[in-house]
Amino acid sequence: MAASFKELPRRIVQIRNRSARFGPRNPLGNSTFRTEVSAYRCCSGAAAGRSTHFGFESVPEGEKAERVYKVFESVAQKYDVMNDAMSLGIHRLWKDSLLRLMNPQPGLKLLDTAGGTGDISFRFLEYTRSVREGQLRHRARANQTPSWQEIAAGYGSEGEEPAESRAVVCDINKEMLKVGKERAETAGITTGLSWVVGDAEELPFNDDQFDVYTIAFGIRNVTHIEQALQEALRVLKPGGRFMCLEFSKVSNPLLSRLYDAYSFQMIPVLGEVIAGDWKSYQYLVESIRRFPDQETFKEMIEEAGFFRVQYVNLTGGVVAIHSGFKL
Amino acid sequence: MAAFKLPRYTYNVASLSVNGKFLARQQHTIWSSDHHYGMLYPGHIQTSPLQKALLAVGSGVAALQNPYRHDMVAVLGETTGHMALIKLRNRMRNDPEGYTILTERPRIRLSTLDISSMSTLPDGSLGREYLRFLDENKVTPDTRADVKFVDDEELAYVMQRYREVHDLLHTLLGMPTNMLGEVAVKWFEAAQTGLPMCILGAALGPLRLSISRLQKLMGSLGPWALRSGSRARCVLSVFYERRWEQNLEELREELNIEPPPIKLSAKSKKGS
Numbered sequence: 001m002a003a004s005f006k007e008l009p010r011r012i013v014q015i016r017n018r019s020a021r022f023g024p025r026n027p028l029g030n031s032t033f034r035t036e037v038s039a040y041r042c043c044s045g046a047a048a049g050r051s052t053h054f055g056f057e058s059v060p061e062g063e064k065a066e067r068v069y070k071v072f073e074s075v076a077q078k079y080d081v082m083n084d085a086m087s088l089g090i091h092r093l094w095k096d097s098l099l100r101l102m103n104p105q106p107g108l109k110l111l112d113t114a115g116g117t118g119d120i121s122f123r124f125l126e127y128t129r130s131v132r133e134g135q136l137r138h139r140a141r142a143n144q145t146p147s148w149q150e151i152a153a154g155y156g157s158e159g160e161e162p163a164e165s166r167a168v169v170c171d172i173n174k175e176m177l178k179v180g181k182e183r184a185e186t187a188g189i190t191t192g193l194s195w196v197v198g199d200a201e202e203l204p205f206n207d208d209q210f211d212v213y214t215i216a217f218g219i220r221n222v223t224h225i226e227q228a229l230q231e232a233l234r235v236l237k238p239g240g241r242f243m244c245l246e247f248s249k250v251s252n253p254l255l256s257r258l259y260d261a262y263s264f265q266m267i268p269v270l271g272e273v274i275a276g277d278w279k280s281y282q283y284l285v286e287s288i289r290r291f292p293d294q295e296t297f298k299e300m301i302e303e304a305g306f307f308r309v310q311y312v313n314l315t316g317g318v319v320a321i322h323s324g325f326k327l
Numbered sequence: 328m329a330a331f332k333l334p335r336y337t338y339n340v341a342s343l344s345v346n347g348k349f350l351a352r353q354q355h356t357i358w359s360s361d362h363h364y365g366m367l368y369p370g371h372i373q374t375s376p377l378q379k380a381l382l383a384v385g386s387g388v389a390a391l392q393n394p395y396r397h398d399m400v401a402v403l404g405e406t407t408g409h410m411a412l413i414k415l416r417n418r419m420r421n422d423p424e425g426y427t428i429l430t431e432r433p434r435i436r437l438s439t440l441d442i443s444s445m446s447t448l449p450d451g452s453l454g455r456e457y458l459r460f461l462d463e464n465k466v467t468p469d470t471r472a473d474v475k476f477v478d479d480e481e482l483a484y485v486m487q488r489y490r491e492v493h494d495l496l497h498t499l500l501g502m503p504t505n506m507l508g509e510v511a512v513k514w515f516e517a518a519q520t521g522l523p524m525c526i527l528g529a530a531l532g533p534l535r536l537s538i539s540r541l542q543k544l545m546g547s548l549g550p551w552a553l554r555s556g557s558r559a560r561c562v563l564s565v566f567y568e569r570r571w572e573q574n575l576e577e578l579r580e581e582l583n584i585e586p587p588p589i590k591l592s593a594k595s596k597k598g599s
Binding site for chain 1: 377475
């Protein structure tokens with residue numbers, strides 16, 4: 001595959017910039033965004049239609065979705081093991097924080113987009129179930145000695161079941177959903193959960209369906225983030241909540257350097273040793289650097305039409321939870 | 328290794344593989360659709376010294392825990408073998424046949440072997456015995472992992488050649504691919520190449536053998552392998568692809584390898 005001459009100027013720009021960053025013994029990777037990103041765009045834009053980023057690479061837009069699909073297809077089996085290894089188990093705390101912030105009451109319908117192996121949905125069902133049990137217990141305690149009027153009033157409503165919480169896991173990748181289904185079976189979760197293949201930019205659901213929409217560690221892999229946000233707005237009921245858990249920018253410079261060193265040195269090595277796949281995890285850490293920071297993302301959410309957009313930083317900004325409402 | 332190279336125009340990659348031979352003399356940066364900077368050969372991944380150290384430790388642990396993870400054994404070999412590879416390469420350069428190999432870069436793949444003509448060769452010839460070995464042990468030369476973490480293109484080829492010659496070594500030594508045979512070959516390779524991964528494998532391999540096999544190893548196979556390994560001519564320097572018709576015994580004599588003291592059959596493959 002001989003390189004086309006059109007791509008040569010881009011490669012020259014790439015090489016000069018790369019060598020400036022990667023000297024013979026410099027650690028790989030650099031956290032700062034470079035403006036040569038826009039240089040790539042204008043050079044390649046002329047040659048091959050619109051292009052976007054795939055980690056630190058530049059790829060045509062049509063290609064990104066396919067390459068992301070391949071990455072997750074190959075990591076699906078070891079996804080959960082790798083998450084634990086890379087984040088030293090902290091990703092569980094992050095997901096728990098998301099649920100606590102959500103504080104869902106029983107009877108809600110959740111859309112877990114890019115839900116993959118189902119972590120958020122499992123937690124959601126567990127949370128609402130324990131809240132439900134608490135409510136029932138409370139009600140039982142309050143009804144220790146009912147008067148005959150209360151008993152009579154209770155007769156009519158026996159057929160009425162309290163609304164069940166439901167979670168729909170939607171992911172573009174069938175391999176991830178397969179792993180998620182297996183996990184659900186092992187955990188013994190049978191009711192209230194459904195698995196749907198779908199693209200976050202074009203959800204296979206009608207308007208105004210869900211009470212809560214979450215997307216955890218998925219939105220940075222989407223090619224057109226604005227479209228995903230608009231779809232989220234569409235499928236939420238009025239009053240529904242949008243929540244996004246995603247890697248973000250670390251503001252503290254010392255922590256940022258440690259985080260970068262860890263990301264670029266350790267994580268691909270872990271990927272190679274545990275999953276036998278260096279490149280997918282190199283993509284992972286690069287894609288984190290390409291994602292907009294907290295404020296920019298907040299503006300994007302507001303632009304899509306959400307109100308009361310807020311964000312909370314976790315672990316010093318390594319991860320941020322953004323939340324907005326559809327009114 | 329220079330970090331900054333003036334961008335070279337991609338010379339036609341088709342010329343890289345003519346009749347299965349990998350022609351490349353100097354270090355050219357290879358452009359591929361992967362856009363990975365500093366890629367010295369297809370499959371190359373640039374790593375910093377820290378990453379190499381982490382890889383060495385991680386792959387070592389992973390390989391010990393699960394010896395069937397051949398990719399981890401391969402990574403361990405690549406990250407720890409720099410000095411040994413340099414010595415091997417120099418040995419090859421000093422040998423006329425080895426020098427030809429370094430220039431012509433032959434690869435042993437099913438696609439480059441002419442199976443039908445090789446099977447018509449007389450019994451006892453290298454080609455015929457090699458095919459018999461592949462058949463009996465149900466292996467193929469195409470399962471070798473590509474080299475990823477060696478930061479010099481010529482050394483990467485030496486490593487790749489070492490991996491591809493491994494099966495031929497089994498044939499030369501007459502060892503099957505069960506645990507005992509593998510350990511014997513590892514001892515030979517450790518004595519020959521000095522690769523840390525071979526030495527580690529040679530030291531830890533016997534731990535998984537049963538007592539009777541351990542006795543065979545310590546008694547006759549082991550010393551024979553070490554002797555042959557240290558005395559033999561560099562096995563990587565032999566252009567096997569041109570010697571298929573040569574008689575196996577003759578080849579062994581030429582390379583200074585003693586014939587195996589015990590005959591091991593591939594049927595005894597019931598683990599260790």
